[in-house]
Amino acid sequence: MPLIVLSGYPCSGLSYRAQQLASLLEATQDELFKSGAIPASRPRYKIHIVPTHDPSHPRTVYDHARTEKEARGVAYARAKRALGRDSFVILDGMNYIKGYRYQLWCEAKALGTTSCVVHVGTPVDQCIANNEARIRRRDAQQEKSESQDSEPKEASTAEAEPQVEAQRTTQTNGPSPAVDDTEEPYPPDLLKNLIFRYEEPSTHSRWDKPLFTVPWSDPEPPIAEIWTALTGIPHPSTSTDPETPVTTLTNALASSALLSDTASINTSATARTPRSAALQRPKIKPHQATVQPTATDSSALYAMEKCTSAIVAAIRSYTLANPSAEAALAQSPDARGIAIPVPEASAPIFIPAHVATSGTTDELAGAGGILSLPRLQRLRRQWIGLNRAYIGGSHASAVKGGLAPDQVGDAFVRFLNADFAGESGV
Numbered sequence: 001m002p003l004i005v006l007s008g009y010p011c012s013g014l015s016y017r018a019q020q021l022a023s024l025l026e027a028t029q030d031e032l033f034k035s036g037a038i039p040a041s042r043p044r045y046k047i048h049i050v051p052t053h054d055p056s057h058p059r060t061v062y063d064h065a066r067t068e069k070e071a072r073g074v075a076y077a078r079a080k081r082a083l084g085r086d087s088f089v090i091l092d093g094m095n096y097i098k099g100y101r102y103q104l105w106c107e108a109k110a111l112g113t114t115s116c117v118v119h120v121g122t123p124v125d126q127c128i129a130n131n132e133a134r135i136r137r138r139d140a141q142q143e144k145s146e147s148q149d150s151e152p153k154e155a156s157t158a159e160a161e162p163q164v165e166a167q168r169t170t171q172t173n174g175p176s177p178a179v180d181d182t183e184e185p186y187p188p189d190l191l192k193n194l195i196f197r198y199e200e201p202s203t204h205s206r207w208d209k210p211l212f213t214v215p216w217s218d219p220e221p222p223i224a225e226i227w228t229a230l231t232g233i234p235h236p237s238t239s240t241d242p243e244t245p246v247t248t249l250t251n252a253l254a255s256s257a258l259l260s261d262t263a264s265i266n267t268s269a270t271a272r273t274p275r276s277a278a279l280q281r282p283k284i285k286p287h288q289a290t291v292q293p294t295a296t297d298s299s300a301l302y303a304m305e306k307c308t309s310a311i312v313a314a315i316r317s318y319t320l321a322n323p324s325a326e327a328a329l330a331q332s333p334d335a336r337g338i339a340i341p342v343p344e345a346s347a348p349i350f351i352p353a354h355v356a357t358s359g360t361t362d363e364l365a366g367a368g369g370i371l372s373l374p375r376l377q378r379l380r381r382q383w384i385g386l387n388r389a390y391i392g393g394s395h396a397s398a399v400k401g402g403l404a405p406d407q408v409g410d411a412f413v414r415f416l417n418a419d420f421a422g423e424s425g426v
Contacts, residue, residue, distance in 0.1 A: 347417075
């Protein structure tokens with residue numbers, strides 16, 4: 001299932017938005033289950049929030065490159081383990097390095113699932129104000145804990161209760177979503193440094209698409225667009241016809257291939273979702289950075305080695321029987337050059353007459369000759385290195401230029417003939 005990468009300045013409300021996204025995804029599932037769009041027998045999708053910071057990796061890890069790299073690697077490993085067919089993964093953190101976001105995008109692409117970037121667009125001044133508020137809260141808590149040491153426990157508890165209730169009321173009714181009393185502050189110098197180092201996501205980068213920006217003033221992220229872009233299933237809130245039932249998850253999976261890269265949103269579904277019609281689920285196409293090299297059948301490699309060795313041995317036997325190029329041309333039935341029949345190939349090895357006599361010696365297999373053994377072995381190794389990934393196995397027919405085992409001999413002969421003919425530039 002999809003990977004959601006959060007990105008934004010420090011103290012911009014990233015953790016708050018991560019919790020919001022998790023709650024909204026759960027609510028979307030509840031609504032789909034209630035409406036019957038998801039069969040009751042189907043298990044619910046798990047939602048994982050992967051934090052970048054924990055007690056072992058506090059916010060001070062950004063002071064040093066080594067500790068920051070270690071914390072980033074731990075978060076990457078946790079997100080990679082959580083990615084699966086039945087889970088949403090929300091990576092909570094600044095994720096301010098575009099190369100790191102590209103690495104996450106490649107990981108999702110390799111698993112054949114979608115991903116998106118949610119940019120928490122909080123202004124710099126607001127981030128600094130949030131961090132200062134956290135610093136004041138931390139200092140107040142420290143002073144309060146010191147003063148409570150000299151007061152009775154009952155009095156301190158009674159005094160703390162209305163303050164905790166006031167904080168809860170402020171968090172519930174306040175308009176500022178990024179105020180979170182559970183988050184630790186950044187040192188002021190480190191905060192400014194991280195803001196300066198931040199690499200903002202852009203729609204011009206393919207690993208940052210689809211990109212959703214959540215301004216500070218927005219009460220919640222655009223869950224309808226995010227859900228539709230990642231899953232290809234229309235969000236229930238986007239249906240404009242109350243009499244038309246929501247597309248069932250079974251049909252949506254069959255038509256949009258939630259975990260494949262070969263289909264898109266159903267036309268009838270997008271017609272009823274004008275707001276998210278342009279946000280069809282992207283097709284996941286493998287590329288060189290994410291596709292694992294196909295394993296070659298060992299028996300096919302053995303057959304290739306055996307066939308090419310037999311052809312080289314046949315050429316070697318011919319040169320032993322006809323060591324002189326002039327004598328071989330005189331005995332050849334074709335006046336254009338020397339034709340050498342070889343096993344496991346329908347066409348012979350053909351050496352043009354002007355190429356056969358262009359060597360530094362008249363001996364075909366001698367040092368500097370056109371058919372010397374070192375040269376033949378070098379050409380054989382070169383051809384095997386170029387074609388070993390395209391021979392044998394069930395993938396050979398699917399790969400462009402794939403070779404079947406019975407085509408190896410003719411392909412190697414064509415390669416040798418092209419090399420011999422190229423000696424004089426023809």
